Amino acid sequence: xxxxxxxxxxxxxxxxxxxxxxxxxxxxxxxxxxxxxxxxxxxxxxxxxxxxxxxxxxxxxxxxxxxxxxxxxxxxxxxxxxxxxxxxxxxxxxxxxxxxxxxxxxxxxxxxxxxxxxxxxxxxxxxxxxxxxxxxxxxxxxxxxxxxxxxxxxxxxxxxxxxxxxxxxxxxxxxxxxxxxxxxxxxxxxxxxxxxxxxxxxxxxxxxxxxxxxxxxxxxxxxxxxxxxxxxxxxxxxxxxxxxxxxxxxxxxxxxxxxxxxxxxxxxxxxxxxxxxxxxxxxxxxxxxxxxxxxxxxxxxxxxxxxxxxxxxxxxxxxxxxxxxxxxxxxxxxxxxxxxxxxxxxxxxxxxxxxxxxxxxxxxxxxxxxxxxx
Amino acid sequence: xxxxxxxxxxxxxxxxxxxxxxxxxxxxxxxxxxxxxxxxxxxxxxxxxxxxxxxxxxxxxxxxxxxxxxxxxxxxxxxxxxxxxxxxxxxxxxxxxxxxxxxxxxxxxxxxxxxxxxxxxxxxxxxxxxxxxxxxxxxxxxxxxxxxxxxxxxxxxxxxxxxxxxxxxxxxxxxxxxxxxxxxxxxxxxxxxxxxxxxxxxxxxxxxxxxxxxxxxxxxxxxxxxxxx
Numbered sequence: 001x002x003x004x005x006x007x008x009x010x011x012x013x014x015x016x017x018x019x020x021x022x023x024x025x026x027x028x029x030x031x032x033x034x035x036x037x038x039x040x041x042x043x044x045x046x047x048x049x050x051x052x053x054x055x056x057x058x059x060x061x062x063x064x065x066x067x068x069x070x071x072x073x074x075x076x077x078x079x080x081x082x083x084x085x086x087x088x089x090x091x092x093x094x095x096x097x098x099x100x101x102x103x104x105x106x107x108x109x110x111x112x113x114x115x116x117x118x119x120x121x122x123x124x125x126x127x128x129x130x131x132x133x134x135x136x137x138x139x140x141x142x143x144x145x146x147x148x149x150x151x152x153x154x155x156x157x158x159x160x161x162x163x164x165x166x167x168x169x170x171x172x173x174x175x176x177x178x179x180x181x182x183x184x185x186x187x188x189x190x191x192x193x194x195x196x197x198x199x200x201x202x203x204x205x206x207x208x209x210x211x212x213x214x215x216x217x218x219x220x221x222x223x224x225x226x227x228x229x230x231x232x233x234x235x236x237x238x239x240x241x242x243x244x245x246x247x248x249x250x251x252x253x254x255x256x257x258x259x260x261x262x263x264x265x266x267x268x269x270x271x272x273x274x275x276x277x278x279x280x281x282x283x284x285x286x287x288x289x290x291x292x293x294x295x296x297x298x299x300x301x302x303x304x305x306x307x308x309x310x311x312x313x314x315x316x317x318x319x320x321x322x323x324x325x326x327x328x329x330x331x332x333x334x335x336x337x338x339x340x341x342x343x344x345x346x347x348x349x350x351x352x353x354x355x356x357x358x359x360x361x362x363x364x365x366x367x368x369x370x371x372x373x374x
Numbered sequence: 375x376x377x378x379x380x381x382x383x384x385x386x387x388x389x390x391x392x393x394x395x396x397x398x399x400x401x402x403x404x405x406x407x408x409x410x411x412x413x414x415x416x417x418x419x420x421x422x423x424x425x426x427x428x429x430x431x432x433x434x435x436x437x438x439x440x441x442x443x444x445x446x447x448x449x450x451x452x453x454x455x456x457x458x459x460x461x462x463x464x465x466x467x468x469x470x471x472x473x474x475x476x477x478x479x480x481x482x483x484x485x486x487x488x489x490x491x492x493x494x495x496x497x498x499x500x501x502x503x504x505x506x507x508x509x510x511x512x513x514x515x516x517x518x519x520x521x522x523x524x525x526x527x528x529x530x531x532x533x534x535x536x537x538x539x540x541x542x543x544x545x546x547x548x549x550x551x552x553x554x555x556x557x558x559x560x561x562x563x564x565x566x567x568x569x570x571x572x573x574x575x576x577x578x579x580x581x582x583x584x585x586x587x588x589x590x591x592x593x594x595x596x597x598x599x600x601x602x603x
Binding site: 171173174226227228229284285286289290292293296297299316319320324340341343344345346347349350351352353354 | 396398405409425431435438441442443465
C-alpha cells in the first residue's frame with residue numbers, strides 16, 4: 001500500500017504533458033518507464049511489472065474452444081457472485097422495458113409503482129398473503145432494505161444516546177405464571193389445555209426478546225407472587241417459669257425416633273438426655289456434632305440448658321430427631337431473619353427419608369432374588 | 375392454586391418409580407449449612423447471589439444430612455472419603471480409621487519438622503487436612519479410558535473426565551491400594567498415612583497408577599475419534 005502511494009505521488013510530481021503522454025501508453029510499460037526515471041524507489045519493481053504484464057498477456061491470449069463448453073451441472077447450483085447479480089439486474093431492466101411496452105407506457109419513465117400495478121393487472125391473484133403474490137422488484141432493493149432500515153434506526157437511536165445494549169431484565173424470581181384456573185377466571189371463558197400451553201409458550205418467548213422490560217406491566221399482570229416460605233413457620237411464644245427464666249419446648253422426628261427438648265435460657269450449656277449426660281448417651285462424635293449444629297450455627301453454644309427425652313430408632317436417627325427438636329425450640333428465641341437463615345441451612349425441614357419398602361418378587365427393596373438361568 | 379402448590383411440599387413418591395429417586399419433590403432446593411454465607415451484608419452481594427437468595431426465600435429447602443454441620447472441621451471431601459471407606463454401613467470404624475490416619479500423619483510431619491534444619495522448616499506441611507487434599511489432587515487423573523465397541527471389537531478410547539469422576543477415581547485407587555498391597559500385620563491407618571504422604575510428594579503406587587493411565591490414554595490417541603460425545 002505504501003509503495004502504491006509512493007508511486008502515485010511520484011506520478012503526480014511529473015508535468016502534465018508527460019502525464020498525458022504516459023496515460024496513452026499501456027499500464028505495464030508506464031510503470032516500468034517511471035521507475036527508471038525516478039530511480040530512488042526502494043521497492044522491487046520487478047514483481048509489480050511482471051504481475052501487470054501477466055495480466056496484459058492473459059487478456060491477449062486467445063482461449064481455445066474447448067474451455068467454452070463448460071459442464072454446467074458439475075459447477076453446482078448458481079452462486080451469488082458479482083456476475084450473477086449483474087446479470088439479474090440486466091434481466092430486470094430488460095423485463096421492465098418489455099412490461100412498459102406491453103402496457104403501452106413509456107419505458108424510460110416506468111417507476112416501481114407502475115410495475116406493481118401492471119403485475120397486479122396482468123397476474124390477478126386470489127391469495128391472501130401479500131408475500132405469496134407475484135412480484136417484480138429490482139434485485140438490489142429487496143435483499144437489503146430491511147437490514148438497512150434496521151441499521152438506520154439503530155444509528156438514529158445512537159445519535160440520540162438512546163441505544164443501550166444493557167437493557168434491564170424483568171425480575172421473575174419470586175413469581176410464577178397464572179395457573180389454568182386463574183387464567184380462566186381472568187378471561188371469563190374456558191380454555192383448553194393446548195391453549196394454555198401455547199399461552200405459556202408465547203409469554204416465555206416474549207420474555208426471551210431484548211427490551212422486554214418495556215412490557216413489564218403487561219407481563220406482571222399474568223404472574224402471581226409466590227409466598228415466602230419462612231412465613232409458614234409456626235413460632236411458639238416464649239414461656240417463663242417461676243424464677244423468671246425463659247424456656248421453650250420442641251419436638252422432632254426422624255425415621256422411627258421421636259425426641260422432645262426443653263430449652264432453658266439459663267446460660268450453663270449442660271445437656272441431659274433421658275436422665276444421662278449427652279457424652280455418655282452419644283459416644284459417637286457425629287451424633288454430638290448434630291446436637292451442637294443448630295446452637296453453633298446461631299452462635300449460642302453455651303447459652304441454653306437442655307433436657308431431652310428420646311425413644312425409638314438407632315443412635316443416628318435419635319440424634320437427627322433431637323436436632324430438629326432443638327431447632328424448633330430455638331425459634332422462639334430468634335428474630336425473623338435468623339429463622340430464615342436456619343431454614344435455609346436445612347435445620348427446620350423434617351427429613352422425609354424412611355426405609356424403602358420391600359417389593360414382592362424381590363428379596364429386599366432393591367435386591368433381586370438370585371438369577372437362575374434354568 | 376393452593377391445591378397444586380401444597381402437593382409440592384409433602385413427602386413425595388414419584389408416579390413412575392425411577393431407579394434414582396428421592397423422597398423430596400424436585401421443587402426442593404439444596405441446603406447451605408456454612409455460616410459465613412449468611413453474614414455477608416446486603417450491599418456486598420453480587421446480582422447472582424441476590425437472585426439466589428430471593429429464590430431460596432420462596433422455595434422449600436431439603437433437610438441437612440447427618441454428616442453435615444456448620445463446624446469448621448466439617449469437610450465434604452473428607453466425608454466422601456469416609457463413606458467410600460465404610461463397609462456394611464459401619465461409619466464409626468471408618469471415621470475412626472480416618473482420624474487415626476490424620477493423627478499419624480501429623481505426628482510424622484511434626485517429627486520431620488523438629489529434625490529438619492532451620493532453612494527447611496518452613497517447607498514442611500504439618501496440617502493433615504492440607505496434606506490430604508494435596509495428596510488427593512496429585513492422584514486425580516486428567517484423562518480416562520472407556521471401552522467403546524466399533525465393528526465387533528472393543529477399543530479403549532481416551533475420554534475427558536468430569537470433576538466428580540476424577541475425585542472418585544483418586545479416592546477409589548487410594549482405598550484399594552491400601553487394602554490390597556499391604557503386609558498382613560500393618561494396620562489400615564498406618565498404610566493409609568504412608569500412602570497419603572507419598573502421594574503428597576508425588577511418589578508412591580497411586581500416583582504411579584495415575585501416570586500409567588495417562589500413558590495408556592496417550593498411546594491410544596488414535597482411537598480418540600471413536601468418541602461421539
